[in-house]
Amino acid sequence: MSFLKDKLSIFTKTELPFIKRYQESDRVYTFLFEKDKDLSWNEGQHGLFTITHKKMKDSIRPFSVASSPSEGVVRITTRIDEEPSEFKKALLELEEGMKIKMIGPVGSFYLKDETPRLFMAGGIGITPFRAILKQLEADGNRGGKPSELLYVDSQEAHLYKDELDELARNTSIDVHYLSTRNDMYSYTNEFIASHNNNAQYFVSGPKSMVASMTNYLKDKHISKRNIIKDTFRGIE
Incomplete structure (x- = not known):
């Protein structure tokens, strides 16, 4: 039933009024939009966003929705x-009250059961995990199943760090800030030793990182059904 729901959501279009933007770190920006009362999504999903105020050849881009429905914003x-793309130039031109369109939500990158979870994020791939952790916080997840977030960033910029630290205090999630892929392998080995295939493994980040970690998990005999990837590349 959830598969059918995911398929049908591609026909859902919602106009989102722009609220504001701010800079997270060097060259990384967050954009906030009003949430329509009828719009909902599973934390971790993404939308297909369309610029409407400016004509361009490629006017649609996928972005992970980095907020949970409980926050009331997209x-x-x-x-x-x-030297940004034409689409991102148009994003920077948005003024309060201007609207963009969102198609969706789309994708299967979200929690489906109560098994232990290992979240693996690379760079900007942290965005869907922010939404997941915010919803776990809203749901009062303090003594839930063992869950860990491995967040690797070679530049050690680690987006949302203050927020993630607060979320870790308010939930049962352990957060580890890493700078190398080898660090991620090490923590992954420890998690596998404790939970093996009695857990889910979520991977989000650049294409090469997702492929590398997926192959690593398979080499460690983690079942394909327990590996959830950001396959729709809802990361820009």
Whole structure:
């Protein structure tokens, strides 16, 4: 039934009024939009966002929704380089009250049961996990199943760090800030030793990181059904 719901959601379009933007770190920005009362999503999913105030060739981009439904806003966080795409230039041009369209929510990157979980984020791939942790906090997840977040960032910028630290205090999630892939392998080995295939493994980040960690998990005999990837690449 959830599969059918995911498929049908691609036909859902919602207009979102722009609230504000702010800079998270060097070249990384967060954009906040008003949440329509009828719009909901599973924390970790993404939307297909369309710029409407400016004509362009490629006007649709996928972004993970970095907020949980309980927050009452739609949040996207993205990296914007010195020479941004036409789409991201248009994002920066948004003024309060201007609208964009969201198609969806889309994707199966969300929690489905109460097994232990290992969340693996690389760089901007932290965005869906922020939503997941915010919802766990809203649900009062203090003594839930063992869960860990491994967040690797070679630049050690670690987006949302203050928020993540607060979420760790308010939930049963252990957060580890890492700087190398080898660090992630080490913590992953410890988690596998404790939980093996009696857990779910969520991986989100750059394509190469997702592929690498997926292959690593498979080499450690983690079942394919227990590996959940950001396969729709809801990361910009």
